[in-house]
Amino acid sequence: MEREHPEKKYVFPDLVFMEFMTAVALTVILLAWALLVNAPLLEMANPGISENPSKAPWYFVGLQELLVYFDPWMAGVMIPAVIIMCLMLIPYLDRNTQGVGRYTFSIRRFAVINYLFGFSMWIALILIGYFLRGPNWQLYWPWESWETIRQAEENTWNLPPLIGISGLAIYFCAGMIIPKLVRIKFYERHGFKRYVLVMLSILLMYFVPIKIFLRLAFDIRYVLVTPWFNV
Template sequence: MEVMEEKGREVKDDRVFTWPNLVAKEFLAAIFVTVGLLFYSYVVDAPLRELSNPGQAENPAKAPWYFLGLQEALVYFDPWYAGVVLPSIIILGLILIPYLDNNPKGNGYYTFKERKFAVSVFVFGYVFWYVLIYIGTALRGPFWAFFWPWEKWTHDFPTPPPLHDLPLPLGIALMIGFYFLGLVLPALVKKDFFYKLGVVRYVLTMGLLLTMIGTVIKMIFRLAFNVKYIIATPWINI
């Protein structure tokens, strides 16, 4: 901490340099974590299983845990969306965060009161992704059937109800109405939020947010109402 003179009076400067104050602490923390992981890996064996048998397929066949979120998303969406579009949107959204959110509050310190919207949206998306991973890891049994934690995995389970698609006009109307109202209503209710971001950043921010919310709604439609596709065409299914 330094004391500076500003217009004849002393002003305390509570800023410190990143090097060595912060970098040294981060380096020490990385060393301790690395040493801890080495000791942990020495005590606990990796969960390796038997050699694979080409003549016997595993049921259920699961990806590594960090890919199970995508594998679980394949239950609710076509591969082109769950495997390509959804991860691309997530990566694009993370890249755009510094350009969409120019709120200077919270830089250098943690605050929820001054960044409720940004923190809430990020935490929601973060938790939602780990919920998908948990479902794929612990709640999906043989034939990728859903089992509650207290249920035993078995091949003898009730046949799930048949799925159906929404009528095409209804699906298109719901999709257009969802994005239209999602873009217009917040701009009318929170005008300061709209003017602060501007048209381009507002549309990008709300588009990403609505896509995330729409993904959750689509999953609810599948689980609660057995709806397979909101929009079903010979070329694209959503």
């Protein structure tokens, strides 16, 4: 457990003062922001006319951007649900007890790299969706005019079911087995169940950019087509 730290400071008034000054600074910032920029208010809601483009609030634009690559039940339901579940599991899956209470990379490489990857993907998707998407959710550079209306691409195709299933099976099986063989210590530290959960969440996370890449590079729309759902 953590041992008593020798250097202790009084909360009053040092910390209280710092907190107070932060609150004051933020109040000033908010007030200035509110005076300078008005919150948006468009015309009254009209179910008959869709805004083009109609964007979700910015913190959900990343998920909306994923709608280009995934069906709604994936982008809007499964992916956020899995993200929340995995976030909640993190402390129970991470067996590395080192690196508490300071910013460190060298002794927590695996955790930090993967977390930062997920975090930056989330931010990147938000930035693309918010700044680079114009009418018809097409890609527009910030300096391009939205006047020229672009069309959605048309020539997408689906992987045949057999290739799709085997591709997914290879991806997940290889992703489960190879790290176990290469990094035996990693496997042993986590134990079977925990190892499976760790690798599953990581494989699921990397599946998102892989699918995006397949779509952008080869126009593949669905990796797996079934009568009930498409991935």
